[in-house]
Amino acid sequence: MVGLVIVSHSRMLAEGVVELAYEMADKALHIIPAGGLEDGSIGTDALRIMEALLVADTGDGVLVLGDMGSSILSTQIAIDLLEDEALKQRVKISHASLVEGAIIAAIQASIGDPLDEVFNATLQVSSFSKL
Amino acid sequence: MDSLVYATIKKITEKIEQNKDFLTDLDREIGDGDHGINMTRGFTAVLTKISLDDDLDISSTLKKVGMTLLSTVGGASGPLYGSAFLKASAALKDITTLTAPVLGKILTASLTGIKERGKAVKGDKTMVDALEPACDAFVFALSQNASCLECMDQAIAAAKLGVEYTKSIAAKKGRASYLGARSIGHQDPGATSVLIILEAIREVINRKG
Numbered sequence: 001m002v003g004l005v006i007v008s009h010s011r012m013l014a015e016g017v018v019e020l021a022y023e024m025a026d027k028a029l030h031i032i033p034a035g036g037l038e039d040g041s042i043g044t045d046a047l048r049i050m051e052a053l054l055v056a057d058t059g060d061g062v063l064v065l066g067d068m069g070s071s072i073l074s075t076q077i078a079i080d081l082l083e084d085e086a087l088k089q090r091v092k093i094s095h096a097s098l099v100e101g102a103i104i105a106a107i108q109a110s111i112g113d114p115l116d117e118v119f120n121a122t123l124q125v126s127s128f129s130k131l
Numbered sequence: 132m133d134s135l136v137y138a139t140i141k142k143i144t145e146k147i148e149q150n151k152d153f154l155t156d157l158d159r160e161i162g163d164g165d166h167g168i169n170m171t172r173g174f175t176a177v178l179t180k181i182s183l184d185d186d187l188d189i190s191s192t193l194k195k196v197g198m199t200l201l202s203t204v205g206g207a208s209g210p211l212y213g214s215a216f217l218k219a220s221a222a223l224k225d226i227t228t229l230t231a232p233v234l235g236k237i238l239t240a241s242l243t244g245i246k247e248r249g250k251a252v253k254g255d256k257t258m259v260d261a262l263e264p265a266c267d268a269f270v271f272a273l274s275q276n277a278s279c280l281e282c283m284d285q286a287i288a289a290a291k292l293g294v295e296y297t298k299s300i301a302a303k304k305g306r307a308s309y310l311g312a313r314s315i316g317h318q319d320p321g322a323t324s325v326l327i328i329l330e331a332i333r334e335v336i337n338r339k340g
Contacts, residue, residue: 070205
């Protein structure tokens with residue numbers, strides 16, 4: 001299954017999104033939070049994100065969802081820092097809204113969709129109804 | 132480690148710390164109010180990770196600085212300054228002495244790193260508005276056979292104009308871009324920290340004489 005990494009400036013927000021996404025996901029799915037800095041401060045940490053990518057990948061690739069700004073910049077660096085060239089090629093960053101994107105990605109990844117399809121599904125979330 | 136490189140990093144940290152509240156106040160006006168705090172946290176962490184006794188060449192030192200900034204700054208300036216130092220590190224393989232042409236290489240590579248990562252161009256109200264003119268001025272002065280200190284003076288004069296220019300424009304990148312035209316009239320914190328770093332470099336070169 002495609003793994004997911006949830007990047008947020010806030011550790012609690014990242015962990016909360018993971019908790020929510022598991023409600024709809026196969027418990028074997030890897031959904032890894034990478035929020036905040038090591039000391040708990042608000043911010044994003046490219047090295048924490050890189051470690052999360054390594055944990056999230058089971059060979060089928062990883063989709064990353066971030067909150068904004070540096071969550072995307074730090075994820076781009078985390079990908080650059082990966083030593084495994086093959087893994088680099090199977091990480092994608094989705095610009096979808098974080099909560100809705102994480103939930104739809106968890107559902108699609110749980111049914112075994114490949115990375116490109118999980119990624120495409122998250123791009124549709126802005127047109128989803130909240131009810 | 133090269134003592135000049137170490138002294139420069141130490142001076143940058145000192146000046147960033149001195150300007151912590153100033154940078155944070157600027158960022159509070161148009162951003163999330165943490166630039167001074169973030170930069171201070173990042174460079175303070177750098178100083179705990181490097182020591183004058185380390186057996187590191189200039190390239191490896193800059194790499195260590197960049198990697199530390201990536202994981203300790205927190206805001207967008209972390210990946211941006213981190214990329215600047217990593218790009219400079221990659222441009223300096225096998226270089227053992229910090230000279231004016233080497234400093235020119237560092238500035239040019241830093242600018243490339245920041246632009247590639249942030250996709251900002253001049254006029255977006257970012258670090259680039261200070262660093263690009265500074266870099267151009269430094270390289271031009273160097274081509275006129277100016278001394279390292281004179282090159283830095285030109286770079287700083289250009290960066291100052293760049294910082295002033297950011298007051299007149301609306302932000303197109305980062306958190307400040309959410310404010311649109313309301314960001315006009317405010318000086319960009321990122322461009323300001325670029326200027327502070329350049330001034331720190333100049334102080335060390337000046338002291339060296």
